[in-house]
Amino acid sequence: MRKANTSRLHDRLHRRLLALLPWLLLAQATLAAPPRTPARPAPAPPAAPAPAATTENDADADAKPRPWPLPPDRATPLPARRPDEARLRELQADPAFQYEEASVDEMSLWDRFWSWVGRLLERLLSTHSGRLTWQYGWYAAIVAALVFAVLKFLQVDLTGAFGRRRRTGLAYDVLAEDIHGVDFPARLAEAEAAGNFRLAVRLGYLEALKHLSDQGRLRWEPDKTNHAYLLELPAGPLREAFRMATRQFEYVWYGELPLTAAQYAPVRAAQRAVRTAADSSAKPTIA
Secondary structure (H helix, E strand, O other): OHHHHHHHHHHHHHHHHHHHHHHHHHHHHHHHOOOOOOOOOOOOOOOOOOOOOOOHHHHHHHHOOOOOOOOOOOOOOOOOOOOOHHHHHHHHHOHHHOOOOOOOOOOOHHHHHHHHHHHHHHHHHOOHHHHHHHHHHHHHHHHHHHHHHHHHHOOOOOHHHHOOOOOOOOOOOOOOOOHHHOOHHHHHHHHHHOOOHHHHHHHHHHHHHHHHHHOOOOOOOOOOOHHHHHHHOOOOHHHHHHHHHHHHHHHHHOOOOOOOHHHHHHHHHHHHHHHHHHHHOOOOOOO
């Protein structure tokens, strides 16, 4: 009994589901379809413009021929136009119309030289090789200056490196010589007998310095310059004689000038003139 009721209940449910199935399918198709948009009406084509109505005047204007331009009249002379004199003077006096060019001063020779140097450096530094040459040239100059300073500090004689002859040595140390301890007559006789007239000029000049120092006319010092000795002498014949002897000595000794016997004679005479002028003048004493 219970089984029969259950089978009837199942049959009823089955029939109801079959009846609802078409409605479920229709609802699903409705939800899945895209919404429809209303169709817009197509725009109407623009109307063609109506042809302009031609008037009788327009038709007559098109029918009439256009006039040709007349040639210019070159035969009739035109009256000359002259500006107002008062207005012209007013404009000439107006500072706003005074156009004056600034005068450029001419460059001097010195300015032209430096301008030429500037252009030369500009052309040199405009190339790669020129810049390298300038850079390493400065380095070489700095190194050369440092080497020269060191050699001068060490008192290295560089005259032999340039092919100059070595100076003839004295029988005593030149840097630490004491003119009061030298027998100048004997040394002069030896130098003149050997034909070393350049050395004889040196000895004669030192002999003149010793004579002036013994008379108290100057103060002899090993490191003092010849010009300093000259300034210690008062103006007069003695100073001029010593100036001439100093000039000849520096020219022969420091210029390394070889002398002959004929050239040595006037130089020796100028040195003796210093001794003569000193003996003939008053003997001042220096402090």
